[in-house]
Amino acid sequence: MLKRLLFLFLISFIVVPLCMPVIFSFSLFWQDIFPQGFTLQWYEAILTRPRTYSALLTSLVVAFAAVSITLLISAPAAYALNRMDTPFGRWIRDTAPILTLIFPPVTVGTALVLAFSRPPLMLSGNVWMVIIAHSLIGLPFMFRNTLASFRTLNERLLSEAAASLGANLWQRLVYVIIPNVMPGILVGALVVFAISIGEFEVTSMVAGFTGQTLPLQLFQQIRNDMRIASAISSFLVYNSLLSFIAISYLSAQIRGGPDRRAA
Amino acid sequence: MKHRVEHLFLAPFLLFLAFFELYPLTNMAVRSFLDETSQAFTLRYYLNVFTQPHYVTAIRNSLLFASACSLVGAVAGTFVGYIAVTLPRNQRNFLLSLYSLPLTLSGLVVAFAFIVLLGRNGVLNLIVQRLFSLPRDFYFDIYSWPGLVVVYSFYQVPLMTLTMAAVFENLDRSLLEASRNLGAKPWQTWRYIIIPILAPGFLAGLSIQLAGMLGAFGTVLALVGGAKNLLSIQIYYHTSESTYNLPQAAALSITLIILIGCVLYALSRMEKKLRPGG
Amino acid sequence: MGDIVLRLNNVGKRFGKIRAVDGFNLLVEQGEFVSFLGPSGCGKTTVLRCIAGFEQPDEGEIYFRERNINSLPPEMRDVGMVFQSYALFPNMTVAENIAFPLKIKGRPRHERQEKVAELLNLVQLPGLEHRYPSQLSGGQQQRVALARALAKQPAILLLDEPLSALDAKIREELRNEIRSIQKKLGLTAIYVTHDQEEALSISDRVVVMDRGVIQQVGSPIEIYRHPKNLFVATFVGVMNLFPGRIVDKGVFRWQSSLFRVSNAEKHTGHQEAYLAVRPESIKIFSPQETSESLPSNLLEGVIDMLTFLGANVRVTVRCQGDFILRANLTAEAADRLETGQQVLATFSPESAFLILS
Numbered sequence: 001m002l003k004r005l006l007f008l009f010l011i012s013f014i015v016v017p018l019c020m021p022v023i024f025s026f027s028l029f030w031q032d033i034f035p036q037g038f039t040l041q042w043y044e045a046i047l048t049r050p051r052t053y054s055a056l057l058t059s060l061v062v063a064f065a066a067v068s069i070t071l072l073i074s075a076p077a078a079y080a081l082n083r084m085d086t087p088f089g090r091w092i093r094d095t096a097p098i099l100t101l102i103f104p105p106v107t108v109g110t111a112l113v114l115a116f117s118r119p120p121l122m123l124s125g126n127v128w129m130v131i132i133a134h135s136l137i138g139l140p141f142m143f144r145n146t147l148a149s150f151r152t153l154n155e156r157l158l159s160e161a162a163a164s165l166g167a168n169l170w171q172r173l174v175y176v177i178i179p180n181v182m183p184g185i186l187v188g189a190l191v192v193f194a195i196s197i198g199e200f201e202v203t204s205m206v207a208g209f210t211g212q213t214l215p216l217q218l219f220q221q222i223r224n225d226m227r228i229a230s231a232i233s234s235f236l237v238y239n240s241l242l243s244f245i246a247i248s249y250l251s252a253q254i255r256g257g258p259d260r261r262a263a
Numbered sequence: 264m265k266h267r268v269e270h271l272f273l274a275p276f277l278l279f280l281a282f283f284e285l286y287p288l289t290n291m292a293v294r295s296f297l298d299e300t301s302q303a304f305t306l307r308y309y310l311n312v313f314t315q316p317h318y319v320t321a322i323r324n325s326l327l328f329a330s331a332c333s334l335v336g337a338v339a340g341t342f343v344g345y346i347a348v349t350l351p352r353n354q355r356n357f358l359l360s361l362y363s364l365p366l367t368l369s370g371l372v373v374a375f376a377f378i379v380l381l382g383r384n385g386v387l388n389l390i391v392q393r394l395f396s397l398p399r400d401f402y403f404d405i406y407s408w409p410g411l412v413v414v415y416s417f418y419q420v421p422l423m424t425l426t427m428a429a430v431f432e433n434l435d436r437s438l439l440e441a442s443r444n445l446g447a448k449p450w451q452t453w454r455y456i457i458i459p460i461l462a463p464g465f466l467a468g469l470s471i472q473l474a475g476m477l478g479a480f481g482t483v484l485a486l487v488g489g490a491k492n493l494l495s496i497q498i499y500y501h502t503s504e505s506t507y508n509l510p511q512a513a514a515l516s517i518t519l520i521i522l523i524g525c526v527l528y529a530l531s532r533m534e535k536k537l538r539p540g541g
Numbered sequence: 542m543g544d545i546v547l548r549l550n551n552v553g554k555r556f557g558k559i560r561a562v563d564g565f566n567l568l569v570e571q572g573e574f575v576s577f578l579g580p581s582g583c584g585k586t587t588v589l590r591c592i593a594g595f596e597q598p599d600e601g602e603i604y605f606r607e608r609n610i611n612s613l614p615p616e617m618r619d620v621g622m623v624f625q626s627y628a629l630f631p632n633m634t635v636a637e638n639i640a641f642p643l644k645i646k647g648r649p650r651h652e653r654q655e656k657v658a659e660l661l662n663l664v665q666l667p668g669l670e671h672r673y674p675s676q677l678s679g680g681q682q683q684r685v686a687l688a689r690a691l692a693k694q695p696a697i698l699l700l701d702e703p704l705s706a707l708d709a710k711i712r713e714e715l716r717n718e719i720r721s722i723q724k725k726l727g728l729t730a731i732y733v734t735h736d737q738e739e740a741l742s743i744s745d746r747v748v749v750m751d752r753g754v755i756q757q758v759g760s761p762i763e764i765y766r767h768p769k770n771l772f773v774a775t776f777v778g779v780m781n782l783f784p785g786r787i788v789d790k791g792v793f794r795w796q797s798s799l800f801r802v803s804n805a806e807k808h809t810g811h812q813e814a815y816l817a818v819r820p821e822s823i824k825i826f827s828p829q830e831t832s833e834s835l836p837s838n839l840l841e842g843v844i845d846m847l848t849f850l851g852a853n854v855r856v857t858v859r860c861q862g863d864f865i866l867r868a869n870l871t872a873e874a875a876d877r878l879e880t881g882q883q884v885l886a887t888f889s890p891e892s893a894f895l896i897l898s
Contacts, residue, residue, distance in 0.1 A: 003346075007354060010343060014361050017376035017417060020386075024379055033389045069279075077276030080269050092273075096280075101471060102523060103288060104478020106495045107516035110502045111287035114294055114509055132283050139280075154626070160595055161628035163615035165642040165693055169268065175641070179632040191367055198369025201481040205503045218371045222378070222485055233375045240368050248360045 018241075021233035024226070042231035052217050052232070058127060059214040063196040066134035067189045070142035075185060078146035079177070082155055097144040105137055109205035125208025133202045138192035145191065149184025152254070153177075183250045190243040190250075198236050288520075295513035308514035317492060318515070322522070325494040328408065329476035332415045337469045339416065340423020341461075347424060348431040359428055362421035370481030377414045378486070381405045406487050414482055422475075423468050430464035462537045470530035474523045494519050544571035546606060546696060546729050547592065553600035554587050554753075561587045563753045565601065569697070569731065574723055576732045576740040579750035580776070585733045587753075589699050592731065594618050605696070621690030625702040627682040629674035635661070635685050636670035642693035660688035663722060680711040687719065691726070698723070698730040704739065716743055737777045741765060749773050771896055774817050781823070781866055783816040787895065796862055800838045801890040815896045822892035823868035825856055825884050827877070838893070840886045842866060844878060858886055 024030050028037030046052045081093050095102075112133060117125070155177060162172045200215035207216060214232055221229035298305045312318045343362075347355050365373075380387050381403055388402040404410045434457065442452040480495035489500060494515060501512035547569040554562040562584040569575055577585035590596040592603060594615035602609050610618060629638050639660055640653040648656075661667050664684040674682055683703055690698060700719070704712045720743050723730050734740050740747050741761040749756045749764060749772075757769045768774035774782065785795035793800045793816045800816055842860035854875035858866040866886055870878075878884070 003350075006346060007350065007358070010346065010358060011361065014364060014417075014421065017373065017380060018364075020376040020379040021372060030379070031384065033386055033393070073275040073279050076272035080272040083269065084273075099280075099284070101474045102527065103284070103520060104474070104495070104523065106478055106480060106498050107291075107520055108284065108287070110498055110509075110512045110516045111291040112283070113502055114513060115287035115290045135279075136284055143276075153631075154628075157624065157626060157628045158630060160593075160615070161622065161624060162630070162641070163595075164593055164618075164620065164622035164699075165689065166616050166645045167641070168614075168616050171645055175644075176630050176632070180630070194367035198367065198372065200369055200371050201484075201499070205499065215369055215371055218369075218375075219485060222371065222375060226375075226378075229375055230379075233369075233372045236369050236372045240364055240372075243367065244360065244364050247363070248356075251360070 018237050021230045021237055024230035025234040029227075042227045043234075045228050046231050046235070049228075051212070052214070052228070055212050055214045055217045056235075058130075058210075058212060059197055062127065062130050062134055062211075062213060063193050065131045066138050066196045067142075067192050069131070069135040070138045070192050071185065071189055074139065074142040074146045074188070075181075078143060078150050079155070082147060082150040093147065097140045097147075099140045100137060105133075105202045106205075108136055109133065109202035112202075112206050125206070125211070127207075127211045129206040130203055130211040130213065133206050134192075134196040134199055137199060137202065138195055141191045141195065142188040145184050145188030146181065149181040149254070152184075153180045155181070183254045187247050187250050187254075190247050194240050194243040197239050291513045292517055294510055295517050297510065299508075299510045308511050309518075311511060312514055312518050318494075318497065321492045321494045321497045322518070324492050325477055325519075326522075328411070328493060329473055329479075331408075331412050332419050332476045333469055333472035335412055335416050336419025336423045336472050337465065339420045340468065341427045341465060343420060343424040344427030344431055347428045355428075359425060362424050365418050365421045370479075371485050373414065373417055374482045374485035377405050377417075381410070381413070406490075408491070411483060411486065411491065414486065415476065415479070418479075419472055419476070423472060426464060426468035426471070427461075430461055430468075434460060459537070463534045466530050466534040466537065470527050470534075473526050473530070477519065477523050477526070494522075543573075544606075545569070546571050546573075547731075548604040548607075549588070549592075549601065550604065551601035552588065552591060552598045552603065554584070554591060554596060554598050560753050562591070562598075565753075565755060567748065567755075567758070569729060571729055572727045574720065574730045574732065574743065574745045576734060576744040576747045577750060578734060578737060578740040578747050578777070579756075581735055583750040584753035585735075585748075585750050586701055588750075589701055589731060589733050592697070593620055593622050593699055619696040621693045621695035621698050623683070623686050623690050623698070623700045623703045625705055627674070627679070627686045627706075629682055629686055629689070631674055633673075634670065635666070635672050635674070635677070638674070638685055639689045639692050641689060656692055657688075660692055663691070664688045665718070679707050680715060683707065683715065684718075687722075691722075696729065698728050700730065700732045702733055702735070705734070705736070712739075719743065741777070749776065751776070767894065768817070768896065771815065771898070774815075774896055779820050779867055781818045781820065782896070783818075783864070784898070785814065785816060787812050787814050791890070793895065796864075798840065800893065802893045802895060803890040804894065813898045815898060816893055817896050818888045818893045820855070820867045820869040822888050823866065824887050825858070825868055825870060825874075825878065826887075827882065827884055836887045836889075838888050838890065840866060842884060842886060844880050844882045844884055847875060847878060847880060858884060860886070 023035055025042050026038055026040070027035035028039050030036065046056060081089050084090075100108075112129060116129060158176050158180070159172050162176045167175065198215055199213075200219060203211070203213050204216055204219065207213065214235070218229055218232040218236075221232065295308055296304055296306070298307065312322075347358050350358065377385075379385060382388070382405065383402060385402070385405075391397065391403075392399065392401065403413075405414055438456055438460070439452060442456045447455065478495055480493060480499055483491055483493060484496060484499065489496060489504075498512050498515045498519065501508045501515065545568050547567075549565055549567045552562060552565040553560070565584075565588055567575075577588060579585050587596060591598045594610070594613060594617075598611065602611055604610070605619065630641070633641065636654075636657045639657045643653045643656060657670060658667070661669060664687055666681060666684050666688075669677070669681070669685075674685070677685065683706075687703070703719070704715055707715065716739060719730075719732075722728075732740070732743060741764070744761055746758060747761055747764050748758050751772050757764060757773045759767075764773065764777055768777060768780070771782070774780045783793070783795040783800070785793055788794045788799070788811060791802050793802055793814065795816060802816065840858075840860045842858035844856060845859045845865070846855075846857040848855040848857070849872075850869075852872065853869045854872055856868045856870055856875060856878060858868065860866050868886060
């Protein structure tokens with residue numbers, strides 16, 4: 001009984017705060033303990049107000065771009081590093097996943113602004129810089145997930161088996177390696193996507209007028225209009241929640257092996 | 264020999280990091296020693312960091328705040344991690360995947376949620392006031408230091424829970440059985456077996472918490488703006504707001520990186536010492 | 542001599558400072574079953590991986606039907622490999638796994654299907670086409686891996702400790718099956734194992750290795766009956782080794798005793814040597830039983846331990862100078878013995894042989 005209560009408490013520790021923006025966003029107003037009325041107009045406002053709408057589009061573009069960049073550079077690197085038994089290889093394997101820990105985003109943001117805010121590298125203050133910043137923040141997560149999936153797959157053994165059966169590098173990648181590491185890579189992609197959609201700290205440092213993302217709008221609206229803020233917050237909650245569900249599903253697949261696919 | 268092609272796969276990754284992380288960071292380190300107008304070598308910005316009261320306060324606040332958050336997170340997270348592994352399998356899996364959610368959640372959403380929940384007119388504050396008929400000016404203040412610690416526990420506790428649940432799960436049950444079989448009382452099993460085994464994982468978790476918290480500022484910024492003086496907030500304001508001063512931001516950033524480096528190094532030394540054979 | 546399929550000429554391989562393989566020479570004939578036997582880290586797997594192309598030898602050459610294949614990548618070599626941990630592709634069904642080498646070669650679908658059915662019959666797993674590897678037992682997975690390697694129709698089948706992850710009973714079953722499939726298809730096979738019983742029972746020829754160097758090459762009977770050196774004598778089976786010296790043609794001195802040895806004419810000088818006797822060649826009897834003719838090669842001792850091994854009983858006798866003599870007796874013969882009993886042990890001059898130290 002005590003354990004049940006404890007379990008419920010631990011669940012609500014996360015769930016209750018997450019419900020706040022969601023309830024708020026569907027209510028006409030919420031001044032007292034209980035919210036009043038039901039409406040979708042705050043969501044509508046995101047789509048009808050030009051600034052939030054364009055911020056939403058920017059956010060989506062940035063997130064997809066950051067996912068693509070981190071994926072395209074992490075996956076081949078993880079493949080190469082998984083087979084590199086040199087001290088250099090080990091050093092990168094150990095360091096890359098904790099890069100954001102050693103160099104916190106606020107310092108990376110400052111460094112990016114410093115490095116790219118004067119010719120010939122005028123990148124700061126536009127959407128490209130935001131994409132690069134998000135890629136830097138997401139990279140360790142993507143790298144960790146892809147490397148782990150190469151590890152658990154025992155990629156080297158399977159590659160050797162495929163080679164001994166006559167498959168060249170290209171055939172090994174297409175038939176054996178990529179299909180098997182896909183779930184792990186997708187998990188990484190979802191994490192990077194969710195982080196990018198919600199990122200606010202570095203974005204606000206490097207984004208100019210063309211790099212306005214949804215969280216930057218949210219930052220303004222928390223001071224101006226809590227109702228629109230609630231809708232944007234809810235959108236971010238839904239996004240995290242969806243990727244969380246997808247990740248749980250994928251993780252179960254990775255743990256359970258492909259026989260689940262057969263069933 | 265045949266791996267040479269495959270080493271090329273590493274190139275985009277290294278080039279990207281070299282160009283967008285290594286170069287900017289090195290550039291920042293250099294610029295922190297150069298006067299902004301004359302480009303001459305100067306230690307002025309570092310001198311400021313260690314002499315001007317608001318920077319000194321910021322460093323002190325950052326250390327204290329990060330320690331407080333990490334300690335709360337580490338202790339509570341260890342407890343929750345222990346609870347998690349004693350739960351039935353499906354409950355445990357649910358709890359642990361739920362606790363991985365804050366990892367990807369925007370700091371602004373958390374700020375918003377806690378304003379509604381625990382702000383001056385927060386739902387929880389109102390409920391407690393009504394239940395106990397308390398005056399209106401009696402409320403839990405999330406805009407205070409302790410309040411911010413509570414808000415950040417939304418991140419820190421789950422993070423530590425995930426680390427410690429993995430550690431507890433890997434704890435070999437037969438060790439506990441062996442200890443009991445050899446006549447150890449429960450407290451002795453904890454004292455001589457469990458705690459020494461958990462300590463390295465705990466320290467690793469703690470260093471992740473501390474390093475993360477030293478650089479964190481998004482939720483603080485959303486809740487109190489610049490009203491709370493933290494090193495990370497100082498950097499933020501010097502880079503992108505009214506007090507725009509890039510070389511000073513650079514010096515502060517380098518200071519923060521070194522601070523984090525020291526913390527991580529010290530904890531990893533301790534961790535190594537605690538590992539068997541370390 | 543039949544066709545030489547594979548020739549290894551002075552192959553050497555180093556990992557950092559460690560010499561994993563040194564001066565490895567071997568000829569493998571068509572249809573032969575050769576085992577590499579040795580303790581872990583003796584270099585046997587390294588040689589196999591050099592043949593498969595996963596490692597490049599630092600020295601020497603590997604010839605495949607008189608063609609140097611040193612620089613040929615693994616996927617171009619005409620060998621099939623079975624791995625210790627199966628290495629089945631988890632994303633493919635049993636049928637897809639087996640058909641993989643045919644798909645790579647671009648064979649048509651119906652041919653692949655026929656081949657899969659045929660091979661599944663051969664490894665006695667008919668009807669499992671649509672299972673995934675994770676739904677199979679270890680023994681079944683290894684059968685599929687075997688079928689997959691055979692689907693390539695390789696000139697040489699390489700097996701890297703294929704049975705060591707399996708239970709004892711399945712191990713023996715699959716061992717016999719591998720041998721019978723190899724004979725049926727007339728395959729050339731190289732089999733790596735650290736299990737001497739496995740190597741002796743399955744092979745035409747055994748290559749015993751230690752520390753990267755070949756210790757002896759021979760048929761299982763040669764290896765067992767006439768180990769060339771101390772390492773082979775102790776690694777393959779159990780051996781009683783008396784340290785002493787040769788004092789005359791066919792006469793060996795151990796402590797104060799003299800033993801007679803047949804087939805030892807070539808050793809004449811006063812050399813340090815070991816006298817080697819297998820436990821099953823030792824006879825044990827109690828002093829009262831000794832009648833008129835005391836045999837030569839006699840030892841006195843006290844029974845230290847009797848170990849029941851099923852059909853046999855291992856008798857451990859403590860002789861003079863605390864020398865531990867091990868003898869295998871039938872259960873009936875050991876019935877009358879008990880621990881602590883004073884006994885005599887003997888062996889025939891024909892069953893003993895000398896190993897120079």
